[in-house]
Amino acid sequence: MKQITAIIEGVGSVVQLMMRSLSYAGTLPRQWSRFIEQCYMIGYTTLPIVAILSFFIGTVLALEAGYAMQDFGAKEFIGSLVGLSMARELGPMMTSVLLAGRVGSAIAAELASMKVYQEIDALTTMNIPAAKILVLPRLAAVLVMMPVLIIIANIVGWFGGSVVARYVSYVGISPEAYFAALRHYTKFKDVINGMEKAEVFGFVVVLVCCDIGLNTRGGPREIGAAVTRAVVVSLILILVLDYFVTKILL
Amino acid sequence: MSDAEATTSSCSKTRNPFTGAEANAVGVKVDHVFKSYGTAQVLKDVTFDVQPSEIFVLMGPSGSGKSVLLRHIAGLELPTKGKILVDGHDPSLEESRERVRVALVFQAGALFNSLSVYDNLALYPREHRSGDEKAIEQKVMHALKILSVEDAAKKFPSELSGGMKKRVSIARALVMEPQLLLYDEPTSELDPVMSATISEIIGTLKNEYSVTSLVVTHDRALALTISNRVGILMDGELISLGTKEELQASKDPRIVDFLNPKIDIQHPRFKQLENKATT
Numbered sequence: 001m002k003q004i005t006a007i008i009e010g011v012g013s014v015v016q017l018m019m020r021s022l023s024y025a026g027t028l029p030r031q032w033s034r035f036i037e038q039c040y041m042i043g044y045t046t047l048p049i050v051a052i053l054s055f056f057i058g059t060v061l062a063l064e065a066g067y068a069m070q071d072f073g074a075k076e077f078i079g080s081l082v083g084l085s086m087a088r089e090l091g092p093m094m095t096s097v098l099l100a101g102r103v104g105s106a107i108a109a110e111l112a113s114m115k116v117y118q119e120i121d122a123l124t125t126m127n128i129p130a131a132k133i134l135v136l137p138r139l140a141a142v143l144v145m146m147p148v149l150i151i152i153a154n155i156v157g158w159f160g161g162s163v164v165a166r167y168v169s170y171v172g173i174s175p176e177a178y179f180a181a182l183r184h185y186t187k188f189k190d191v192i193n194g195m196e197k198a199e200v201f202g203f204v205v206v207l208v209c210c211d212i213g214l215n216t217r218g219g220p221r222e223i224g225a226a227v228t229r230a231v232v233v234s235l236i237l238i239l240v241l242d243y244f245v246t247k248i249l250l
Numbered sequence: 251m252s253d254a255e256a257t258t259s260s261c262s263k264t265r266n267p268f269t270g271a272e273a274n275a276v277g278v279k280v281d282h283v284f285k286s287y288g289t290a291q292v293l294k295d296v297t298f299d300v301q302p303s304e305i306f307v308l309m310g311p312s313g314s315g316k317s318v319l320l321r322h323i324a325g326l327e328l329p330t331k332g333k334i335l336v337d338g339h340d341p342s343l344e345e346s347r348e349r350v351r352v353a354l355v356f357q358a359g360a361l362f363n364s365l366s367v368y369d370n371l372a373l374y375p376r377e378h379r380s381g382d383e384k385a386i387e388q389k390v391m392h393a394l395k396i397l398s399v400e401d402a403a404k405k406f407p408s409e410l411s412g413g414m415k416k417r418v419s420i421a422r423a424l425v426m427e428p429q430l431l432l433y434d435e436p437t438s439e440l441d442p443v444m445s446a447t448i449s450e451i452i453g454t455l456k457n458e459y460s461v462t463s464l465v466v467t468h469d470r471a472l473a474l475t476i477s478n479r480v481g482i483l484m485d486g487e488l489i490s491l492g493t494k495e496e497l498q499a500s501k502d503p504r505i506v507d508f509l510n511p512k513i514d515i516q517h518p519r520f521k522q523l524e525n526k527a528t529t
Contacts, residue, residue, distance in 0.1 A: 118360035125324050125354045126426060127347040128377045 010233075014211045020131040021139055021207075031137050038141035042103050042206075043148055049102065050095050054153040057090050058082055058160025066164070066171030075171060079178040080185030082161035087190045091153040093242060095146070096201035100234035104209040107138060108230035111213025112223040120214060135210045139203060146202040147195045154191065158182060193249045200245050205234045275302035275462050276337035276350055276429045278323055283332035285318060285486075292318050293329070294486040303460040305452065307473040310483035311508065316466040317357070319483065320434050323464065324354045336430055350430065353423035357435040359415035361407040367394070367418050368403040371425045393421040397451065413444040420451060431455065433465040437472050445469065449476050470509060474498075482508065 028035065065078045111134060114120050120130050158179075165171050165178040209230040216226045278300040285293035292315045300306040310316050321327045322334050325341030339346035361370050371390040375381060381389070394400040397417040402410060410418065416436060423431055433452065437445035449472045455461050456476075467473055473480055473494070480497050482490040482505060490497060490505050497505065 114362075117363070118356050118358065119362050121321075121324075121326050122354070122356060122360040122362070124326060125347075125352060126374045126377070127344065128373065129344075133377070 010211075013215060014207055017131060017135060017211045017214070018139075018207055020129065021135040024129065024132040024136050027132055028136060028140055031133065034133065034137040035140055038137045039145055041106070042099070042138070042141050043145035046098060046102055046145075046149060047152065050098055050149050050153050051156045053094055053098060054086070054091065054157040055160040057094060058086060058157035058162075059164045061085055061090070061157075062161035062164035062171065063168065066168060070170055075173050076177055077181055077185075078161065078165055078171065078173065079181030079183075082178075083158060083182035083186035084190060086154050086157040086161075087186055087194045089194070089242075089246075091150050091157060092194045092198035092201060093238065095149050095153050095198055096205060096238050097235065099142075099146075099149075099202055100205045100209075100231055100238065103142075104205045104234045105227045105231050107206060107209040108213040108227045109223060111210060112216035112226040113220075115214060115216045116218070116220060116223060130214055134214075135207075138206050138210060142202040142206045143199060146198045150195050150198045151191075154194070196249060197242070197245050200241060201238050204237055204241060208233055208237060274337075274429070275460055277302045277462065278306075278430065278464065279333075279335040280319070280323070281333050281335070283319070283322065283329045283334060285315070285322065285327070285330050292486050293322075295332075296483070296486070296488045297332075298481055298488060298491055300462060300464055301478075302462055303456070304478040305456050305463045305465065305476050307465045307467060307477035307480045308483060309466075309468060309470070309473050309480060309508075311468060314483045315486040316468075316483050317434050320354070320432055320464070320466045324352060324432055326354075351426050351428045352430045352432065353426045353428035354432040355416070355419050355423050355434060355436060357438060359407065359419040361410075361415060361418060361422070363407050365406075366403070367399070367405050367407070367410070370407070370418065371422050374422070374426050389425055393424045394418075396424065396454075397421040412439050413441070413447075416440065416444075416448060417451070420448075424455070428461060431461050431463045433463065433467075435467055435469075436465060437467065437469045445472065448472075452476050484508070 061082045062078055065081045066075060069075050069078065111120075111130075114134075123130055123133070162175045162178045165173045166175055212226050212230040212233065216222050280296055280298050283293055283296045284291070296315075296319060298306075308316050308319065318327070322329055323336065323341060325336075325343070325347065328342055334341060336346070336352060337350045339349055341347070341350075341352060361367075362373070365373065368390055371393060372386050375386045375389060380386070391400060391403070394403055397420055399414055399417045399421060402414055402418060407415060407418070420433075420436075436448050436452065440448065452463060452465065453476050456463055465472070465476065477494050479492060480490075480494055481488055482497070484504060490500060490502065492500075498509070500506065
């Protein structure tokens, strides 16, 4: 019963924070520098790890698909499998998982530390809402940067698949054939669906991590606990939401 | 008399340290306030007023609930029972903060670590759009000058000593052009010279600008130097309220013991410590 109450309270707190932050949306143009700073944190610093991970996801997909399809003589379809898997599922999912691990943890740690060391209280007494200057720029930045990350993740993943398709002996199909199948079966709508998913995951991850950070109580030890909680809750939410968003988008 | 009238004085004015403009000084009304965290009762029926433009000092031993009460007056916490009014308004509401400027000088400074000292001070006027960048710069540098920390403008809080952090924290509060200034242990962790400087600054802010000040401290010297009135809080109860002369004349053994602490080295606790040290 206690856990159910805690979950309901948590959902209520996150929804409240979202409403409060969005009510300050009109102030965003005046917070341009904060927005750019968050775009840099969420987009630019996450980019290398997203690229590396996506490349290897593409290679593994092509390897597994090549191995399974060689018996059926259907190796030409590897491109379509890698293309669709990356665009619809693995691109948005893995990018969001990375976002939770890298950016979500950093957000939770920063806000928890500001809470523990009374910086959030100082903002309150100055009548500067944390939702306005700390949460809103991050939410706006994640909405702008997620599609960029997803496009890059897809392109790099597709390229990774093509490298395996070309150079691994038991797969051995030309890049032309690989990309022809990818283009034929992967529609623009699939890429857009993936981006929509990523937008939902990214928004929820940032919102939840901000909420957990801002609700940290106690001493420095609680900062670590808040980070762990933020990452775990984010990962669970990504997986749960993945099912529902996929169901809606199909 | 209404609550609003009780905490406002039309004859008492504060003077803006930057523009010289006058504004009504504000008072505070703490009315039968109780606060408990779970089963722990931290504040028990605390009632007092702070008059406009006075320096009210709240003293008491560690853990007596002074800082908790200050957080309530700053609007950071809500009482379990009772009410607190600043200039007739509930300080926990956002619209009240727009009407009455209340600044809190935190015990540990609570400076924004990711911002330079200059940006720490400029944050409030920038967010509340009080003037262009040039006017903000003048205001910030003037506040830093009042506190003699203008050389620290470009430094980050991590590069400052404890005393400088305290002074920057007061400067940040000053930039808000507060009508009520709350200080939480302003002289803790400071050497005697720095403590004297801080108490001088608090006195100057009151004398020059008539800012209502509420100071929470267990520093007896500070309290007796700067206060107009003193309240003593013990175990969450306000056991004494009056001028410093009345306080010093008090025969209440709890107050006498608090003001003139005697260390009994024959106390079993000291014997235990002595034995530990020898072994």
